[in-house]
Amino acid sequence: MPMKRLVVVLLLCGAQLPCWAQLNPLFSRKPRPPSQIDCPLRPAECQIHVQVFNFGRGTTADTGQEPAHAHSMISVTCTRAPLDGLDVDVNLELSALPASSAREMREQVSGEFLRYDLYLDPARTRVWGDGNNGTFAIVNALGLNDRNRVGSLAFPIYGTVPAGQYAVPPGQWRGAVLTRLVYNPVCH
Numbered sequence: 656m657p658m659k660r661l662v663v664v665l666l667l668c669g670a671q672l673p674c675w676a677q678l679n680p681l682f683s684r685k686p687r688p689p690s691q692i693d694c695p696l697r698p699a700e701c702q703i704h705v706q707v708f709n710f711g712r713g714t715t716a717d718t719g720q721e722p723a724h725a726h727s728m729i730s731v732t733c734t735r736a737p738l739d740g741l742d743v744d745v746n747l748e749l750s751a752l753p754a755s756s757a758r759e760m761r762e763q764v765s766g767e768f769l770r771y772d773l774y775l776d777p778a779r780t781r782v783w784g785d786g787n788n789g790t791f792a793i794v795n796a797l798g799l800n801d802r803n804r805v806g807s808l809a810f811p812i813y814g815t816v817p818a819g820q821y822a823v824p825p826g827q828w829r830g831a832v833l834t835r836l837v838y839n840p841v842c843h
């Protein structure tokens with residue numbers, strides 16, 4: 656069953672049978688041989704770890720200036736259910752919203768805006784988004800078993816504030832990107 660996590664919020668899609676259905680022999684599970692393990696409702700739980708993105712100090716008003724570049728990391732950690740003999744593959748997709756190159760950060764006092772964007776590659780050619788409109792999502796997988804009950808994957812994210820933007824006052828600039836993790840743990 657696919658699961659979604661929005662930085663802090665966990666959305667689980669699932670339906671449990673009402674009590675009467677669990678007691679009805681037509682809906683009850685058939686016994687399995689002892690060598691096979693039942694897959695739990697949630698065979699793995701995953702969470703996102705995001706670092707603050709800091710472009711540092713610089714000026715963007717002069718078209719002769721270089722763009723401001725920075726990079727950071729985002730990681731996903733998945734933990735398998737505590738059941739011996741359970742093998743779980745976790746297929747995951749990590750996306751960023753808004754998914755276009757229309758990202759802006761705002762200066763807290765003046766209300767001015769600066770454009771910026773986030774990329775998946777150091778050459779800054781693959782815009783990090785949701786996989787639509789020319790953007791790319793991170794797609795990967797983790798295998799969890801008795802020897803690897805917890806697994807983590809780390810992904811570098813590269814950012815750019817283009818030069819040649821209008822003169823803006825110095826200050827603290829803030830932007831927000833919603834990071835969405837959709838994962839599907841599958842027992843085998």
